[in-house]
Amino acid sequence: MDMRNEATHIAREDGARSAAQAATSAEFLTFRLGAEEYGIDILRVQEIRSYEEPTRIANAPSFIKGVVNLRGVIVPVVDLRIKLGCEKVEYNGFTVVIVLNVRGRVVGAVVDSVSDVLELAGDLIKPAPEMSASVDTSFITGIASVGERMLILMDIEALMSSADMGLIEGAQSLQ
Structure with a gap:
């Protein structure tokens, strides 16, 4: 009887631990803009x-x-390479449009190429570095190192609904 209770207790702890890990991990679609690699929430x-x-x-x-x-x-189609100041904007066979659902609106984002979908645990994501006031990093949620890769994680909803984009009506009142 005690063995069964102990096994149940261990199984509950394992379940709680995996639920906690699931809550602190998220899936990101990764894509390239120039030499940099970015990640956005796959749910968008x-x-x-x-x-x-x-x-x-x-x-x-x-x-x-x-x-x-x-x-x-x-x-509407936004070229993220131009928006984020990439030096070279070239359209080729790898250029794709990521169709996003942002605050109930459908928006397209042009990127150089899509890499893959990664599940990142919360402990892999580090906060974005503080920059001068002239650099807008409000849409960057963090930086993740995955092997040799450095991913810039962005809040695509915040970027697409920013006032200068003019795509989402009443964006200021929703923030």
């Missing part, structure tokens, strides 16, 4: 599509490439 990703030239919108900022029709939904 709706789909990944090959790049197609969007229809340009007059007077839009340079990082908003235009709009595409995605099965009847008009989707």
Whole structure:
């Protein structure tokens, strides 16, 4: 009888430990922008599509490439390489659009390539370094080292709904 109770107690501890680990880990879609590798919450990703030239919108900022029709939904397309100041923006066979669901809106993000989906434990994620006031790091949630790789983890919802993007109505009141 005591052995059964002890086994049940150990099983409960193991279950609690794995539940705690699950709560502190998250899955990230990783992608490249220039030489850097970024990660975003996989739960924001709706789909990944090959790049197609969007229809340009007059007077839009340079990082908003235009709009595409995605099965009847008009989707604004943001080139993250331009938005985040990559030196070289080149469209090739690896260029893709990550279709995101941000605060109920569908938005496309152009990236150089998609790498993989990684599950990262909370202890692998370090806080983003403090930068000068002229560098906007508000959308960076942390940095993760995975082997030789250094991932910049970003809050894609905060970036896409920032006021300068102008994509999400009433973004200021929601923050």
